[in-house]
Amino acid sequence: MTVKAIVFDAYGTLFDIQSVAAVTDEAYPGYGEVITQIWRLKQLEYTWLRSLMGRYADFWAITQESLAYTLDGLGLDHDRSLFDRIMDKYCHLELYPDAKQALTALKNYRLAILSNGSQQMLDDVVRNSGLASILEAVISVDSRKIFKPSPEVYELIQTELGVGPHEVLFVSSNAFDVCGAKNYGLKVTWVERVTAQALKREIGGNVAVRPATMFKALRMRMEPFGFDADFRVNSLAELPLAVAKAG
Amino acid sequence: MTVKAIVFDAYGTLFDIQSVAAVTDEAYPGYGEVITQIWRLKQLEYTWLRSLMGRYADFWAITQESLAYTLDGLGLDHDRSLFDRIMDKYCHLELYPDAKQALTALKNYRLAILSNGSQQMLDDVVRNSGLASILEAVISVDSRKIFKPSPEVYELIQTELGVGPHEVLFVSSNAFDVCGAKNYGLKVTWVERVTAQALKREIGGNVAVRPATMFKALRMRMEPFGFDADFRVNSLAELPLAVAKAG
Numbered sequence: 001m002t003v004k005a006i007v008f009d010a011y012g013t014l015f016d017i018q019s020v021a022a023v024t025d026e027a028y029p030g031y032g033e034v035i036t037q038i039w040r041l042k043q044l045e046y047t048w049l050r051s052l053m054g055r056y057a058d059f060w061a062i063t064q065e066s067l068a069y070t071l072d073g074l075g076l077d078h079d080r081s082l083f084d085r086i087m088d089k090y091c092h093l094e095l096y097p098d099a100k101q102a103l104t105a106l107k108n109y110r111l112a113i114l115s116n117g118s119q120q121m122l123d124d125v126v127r128n129s130g131l132a133s134i135l136e137a138v139i140s141v142d143s144r145k146i147f148k149p150s151p152e153v154y155e156l157i158q159t160e161l162g163v164g165p166h167e168v169l170f171v172s173s174n175a176f177d178v179c180g181a182k183n184y185g186l187k188v189t190w191v192e193r194v195t196a197q198a199l200k201r202e203i204g205g206n207v208a209v210r211p212a213t214m215f216k217a218l219r220m221r222m223e224p225f226g227f228d229a230d231f232r233v234n235s236l237a238e239l240p241l242a243v244a245k246a247g
Numbered sequence: 248m249t250v251k252a253i254v255f256d257a258y259g260t261l262f263d264i265q266s267v268a269a270v271t272d273e274a275y276p277g278y279g280e281v282i283t284q285i286w287r288l289k290q291l292e293y294t295w296l297r298s299l300m301g302r303y304a305d306f307w308a309i310t311q312e313s314l315a316y317t318l319d320g321l322g323l324d325h326d327r328s329l330f331d332r333i334m335d336k337y338c339h340l341e342l343y344p345d346a347k348q349a350l351t352a353l354k355n356y357r358l359a360i361l362s363n364g365s366q367q368m369l370d371d372v373v374r375n376s377g378l379a380s381i382l383e384a385v386i387s388v389d390s391r392k393i394f395k396p397s398p399e400v401y402e403l404i405q406t407e408l409g410v411g412p413h414e415v416l417f418v419s420s421n422a423f424d425v426c427g428a429k430n431y432g433l434k435v436t437w438v439e440r441v442t443a444q445a446l447k448r449e450i451g452g453n454v455a456v457r458p459a460t461m462f463k464a465l466r467m468r469m470e471p472f473g474f475d476a477d478f479r480v481n482s483l484a485e486l487p488l489a490v491a492k493a494g
Binding site: 030031033034038041042045046048049050051052053054055065068069072073074075146147148149150151176179180183196197199200203205206207208209210211214217218221223224225 | 277278280281285288289292293295296297298299300301302312315316319320321322393394395396397398423426427430443444446447450452453454455456457458461464465468470471472
């Protein structure tokens with residue numbers, strides 16, 4: 001493998017989207033978990049639905065739409081300042097605990113992000129998390145007016161970094177993103193944060209399940225589209241060794 | 248309103264996709280509800296993801312893929328005959344109890360289905376439910392190799408029935424489908440089967456929620472894309488009167 005650039009998905013891969021639960025639960029005690037999960041699930045849906053309708057809106061607008069859907073659907077009142085306070089967390093998401101160390105260990109490669117996020121929200125969260133100096137480029141899909149997993153989006157890596165698909169290792173924990181990147185022709189590492197065994201134990205045979213468990217069941221296993229990841233790690237901490245092994 | 252044709256969405260609007268729970272729970276006692284919900288949520292996701300990747304597969308294949316994802320994700324073993332038995336329910340879905348009477352009351356209009364389903368699975372479920380003689384046409388998106396809510400799909404009504412968008416009333420309980428049809432330019436009735444109030448009561452402030460409740464929260468409220476339905480009913484039983492009033 002002649003990898004020159006390692007390109008990361010942002011939300012759910014480097015940045016823990018579950019970390020919004022701190023603000024959603026503070027705003028609506030007892031509802032934090034269900035808000036957090038529905039918000040994220042609808043956010044992704046809206047990227048796909050708007051792309052398919054030919055009605056692109058940027059990821060900040062979509063993140064607002066999906067939060068509005070979530071609060072309205074749950075019958076939770078909100079005013080502008082509360083809404084904005086919750087939204088602001090998207091500019092201050094926590095990094096996964098092993099993210100910075102993994103990126104630092106890979107600093108001999110060209111490192112970048114390719115994300116659905118708008119340029120502004122990506123720049124904000126990258127700066128606020130202290131990753132700005134480690135990353136060569138933060139690439140937003142916004143210039144293409146379509147979202148992952150459209151092949152048009154992954155092409156931006158070549159356009160922006162000037163490297164061919166075979167010189168890129170793409171890293172994502174989002175299975176649909178793994179499939180999209182493979183479909184375009186990149187080498188891909190899937191960060192498999194939830195194994196099938198762990199999920200099975202968590203669901204058990206329970207009649208009711210926690211919204212966070214439902215989220216895992218919906219979003220954290222591989223989609224069976226016939227695109228297998230080239231590499232699989234269980235956390236970002238394993239990535240440097242996996243890259244070294246792959247040569 | 249000079250409506251000539253009333254065109255229905257199939258799955259979730261005329262046919263109760265929740266009626267698969269009878270077979271999923273028989274096959275996997277205690278897991279019927281969670282299988283049913285994840286299966287349907289992933290089925291829709293896959294229509295969007297495959298459309299966006301430019302990797303169309305017909306709805307029968309997608310329904311198989313989403314069932315496989317669901318069972319594998321939950322760690323549930325399956326052999327070919329069990330899998331096929333569950334899939335077969337998609338050709339024998341129950342009608343909503345008020346569907347046939349509503350369609351019969353509207354028989355002075357040209358009546359049709361426009362659905363994501365493949366032609367074969369639609370023809371099967373229409374015949375098995377006794378709707379074949381009531382419907383003039385059963386239109387599958389399959390000829391366009393893309394799924395709802397792409398505008399290309401809604402154009403099939405004009406192609407197949409020879410009526411203009413202003414002469415069509417489209418009826419769907421799926422909010423993304425309502426938005427897609429409005430985006431294309433049809434008049435649309437939304438069958439709002441779950442109100443915000445009912446959903447709020449059902450969710451309460453519970454830590455764990457039933458998968459069916461999570462499904463309702465994710466799929467049964469209007470998407471905030473700025474496309475409002477022209478008419479709203481709470482059940483198909485209300486449709487004939489609503490159509491008569493709209494003139």
